Amino acid sequence: MPHRVANFFRSSTHSLEHQVSNFTKKSSSGSRRRASPPGSGRSTGSELVAYTSEEELDDSHAPPYVPRLKMGDSRTSSFTSDSHKEKEHGHHHRLSFPGMHFGRSNKESHVHTPASLDWKLESPPIVMYGNAENSTGALLSGQLFLHIKDEALEIESFTATLTIRVSQKKPFANHCAECTSQCTEIKKWSMLEHPLVMMRGQHSFPFSVLMEGHLPASMETPLVSISYEFKAEAIPRSNGITPVPPIRLEKVLDVKRSLPASEIPHHSVRVFPPTNIKASAHYPHVIHPIGSYTLALRLDGISKLNPRVNTIEYWKLKKLTWRLEETIKTVAPACGRHSPRLGDSEEGAQPKKGIVRSDTRIIGEKTLFSGWKSDYTSANDAKVELELEYSLGKHARSACDTKSQDGTEVSHQLMVEMVVSQEWAPVNKPSLVTHTGVGRILRMHFGTILTERGGIGISWDNEAPPIYQDVPPSPPAYSQETNLHSDASIAEMIEPLDGALTAGPVHRLVVEEEGGSSRGHRRASSEGR
Numbered sequence: 239m240p241h242r243v244a245n246f247f248r249s250s251t252h253s254l255e256h257q258v259s260n261f262t263k264k265s266s267s268g269s270r271r272r273a274s275p276p277g278s279g280r281s282t283g284s285e286l287v288a289y290t291s292e293e294e295l296d297d298s299h300a301p302p303y304v305p306r307l308k309m310g311d312s313r314t315s316s317f318t319s320d321s322h323k324e325k326e327h328g329h330h331h332r333l334s335f336p337g338m339h340f341g342r343s344n345k346e347s348h349v350h351t352p353a354s355l356d357w358k359l360e361s362p363p364i365v366m367y368g369n370a371e372n373s374t375g376a377l378l379s380g381q382l383f384l385h386i387k388d389e390a391l392e393i394e395s396f397t398a399t400l401t402i403r404v405s406q407k408k409p410f411a412n413h414c415a416e417c418t419s420q421c422t423e424i425k426k427w428s429m430l431e432h433p434l435v436m437m438r439g440q441h442s443f444p445f446s447v448l449m450e451g452h453l454p455a456s457m458e459t460p461l462v463s464i465s466y467e468f469k470a471e472a473i474p475r476s477n478g479i480t481p482v483p484p485i486r487l488e489k490v491l492d493v494k495r496s497l498p499a500s501e502i503p504h505h506s507v508r509v510f511p512p513t514n515i516k517a518s519a520h521y522p523h524v525i526h527p528i529g530s531y532t533l534a535l536r537l538d539g540i541s542k543l544n545p546r547v548n549t550i551e552y553w554k555l556k557k558l559t560w561r562l563e564e565t566i567k568t569v570a571p572a573c574g575r576h577s578p579r580l581g582d583s584e585e586g587a588q589p590k591k592g593i594v595r596s597d598t599r600i601i602g603e604k605t606l607f608s609g610w611k612s613d614y615t616s617a618n619d620a621k622v623e624l625e626l627e628y629s630l631g632k633h634a635r636s637a638c639d640t641k642s643q644d645g646t647e648v649s650h651q652l653m654v655e656m657v658v659s660q661e662w663a664p665v666n667k668p669s670l671v672t673h674t675g676v677g678r679i680l681r682m683h684f685g686t687i688l689t690e691r692g693g694i695g696i697s698w699d700n701e702a703p704p705i706y707q708d709v710p711p712s713p714p715a716y717s718q719e720t721n722l723h724s725d726a727s728i729a730e731m732i733e734p735l736d737g738a739l740t741a742g743p744v745h746r747l748v749v750e751e752e753g754g755s756s757r758g759h760r761r762a763s764s765e766g767r
């Protein structure tokens with residue numbers, strides 16, 4: 239994902255700048271350096287090299303710094319900045335602070351830090367396959383590395399937690415921290431059963447958790463944000479004279495969801511009474527944040543012969559606008575303090591626990607004045623055909639489809655709006671066009687699912703090889719079901735329509751309420767399978 243890459247670069251640049259400034263400052267103060275840089279005139283690139291090689295020299299137990307940054311940070315969000323350089327008593331320490339507390343790192347640079355904490359994720363990027371009801375979840379596993387810099391250090395406790403934070407942008411009560419943000423602990427690890435004296439060097443602690451499939455994906459919307467925070471904390475025993483600060487690591491995990499996509503496009507037919515205009519559309523039901531998609535549209539019923547006066551009336555398509563709309567709904571919960579008490583509410587009424595917020599934003603749109611094929615040669619079979627290319631806007635911020643237990647819901651639709659105007663001409667002189675002055679706006683909405691690509695990843699439970707009992711006595715035969723299925727889809731494609739409403743495959747007939755200038759046109763759609 240380009241934005242993720244961008245975040246990664248921004249994050250590393252930020253910490254690099256920080257490191258470089260520390261670096262320059264410290265080397266000018268005359269500290270002992272094994273790979274001392276020739277001065278501030280060098281490019282950032284070569285400073286990075288000098289810095290990296292020194293890191294390797296200093297910290298011979300650890301793998302090289304740069305690859306580790308890549309492994310760990312490429313999956314985490316930008317505000318988790320990695321390691322800051324601290325130099326004290328001729329030693330070289332690495333410390334991790336969350337980006338939010340940059341100010342503190344300066345203050346604490348004078349505190350002796352006898353250890354540092356790092357991590358490496360071993361599980362693939364966290365993707366939930368399927369919806370909240372049937373997803374088997376995603377595995378998170380990795381190792382925490384505690385680097386002891388002193389000869390020996392007693393660690394009193396070492397814990398890690400994974401929490402989900404849901405932050406409301408329009409909380410139940412303004413300026414209330416409890417109403418704004420809800421944290422739920424998913425997992426807590428105790429890395430040490432009891433205090434332990436650890437010797438100089440790197441100590442690794444594996445961790446893993448199955449993140450259940452109902453958990454929502456990370457998201458950032460104008461109403462609500464959902465993030466996963468991994469925090470580890472090792473508390474060294476104080477030596478009695480100077481307090482030893484806890485050693486912390488804070489990371490934000492990117493959790494994604496990938497909903498299954500059908501290869502066969504959806505087909506839907508709309509009619510626009512009182513005109514005879516009929517629109518037939520084929521479109522993908524599932525789209526992804528990156529990629530371009532095609533809606534194939536055909537307009538029929540756009541011409542009419544008037545035998546009495548020997549004229550043809552027809553509709554001309556003048557303008558077409560498409561828009562990808564994202565609707566976000568969430569329930570901003572009331573905290574204990576702001577939740578109205580039972581006695582305060584109307585008798586029999588449920589105590590209000592939250593307030594529903596909803597918002598719609600446009601994540602892609604375009605207006606076209608040409609690009610379609612019109613054919614008015616036959617009065618009975620005039621048609622307009624077009625292939626509409628659409629995609630998310632280049633810099634659009636979007637959230638994938640979701641429906642979670644806390645009431646947060648994100649959905650999408652493609653809106654297509656066409657402006658048609660009416661003209662007429664004598665049958666024997668079709669070039670003698672006259673505008674009737676009548677125009678119409680035809681508006682259609684196509685339900686669309688925006689989700690992450692499945693990519694090469696597969697669900698963790700499909701990774702396991704089959705166990706012995708699963709092996710059938712003979713190779714599986716081609717099932718008859720497959721043949722039936724393909725026959726059925728052919729039948730679907732050619733099945734004629736009932737009634738005068740629509741022509742095309744009809745499995746459901748829905749009267750659609752279109753907002754605004756509603757014409758209550760009906761929609762027939764068939765699920766592509």
Ligand SMILES: [Zn+2]
Nearest residue numbers: 414417573576
């Ligand atoms: Zn509150």
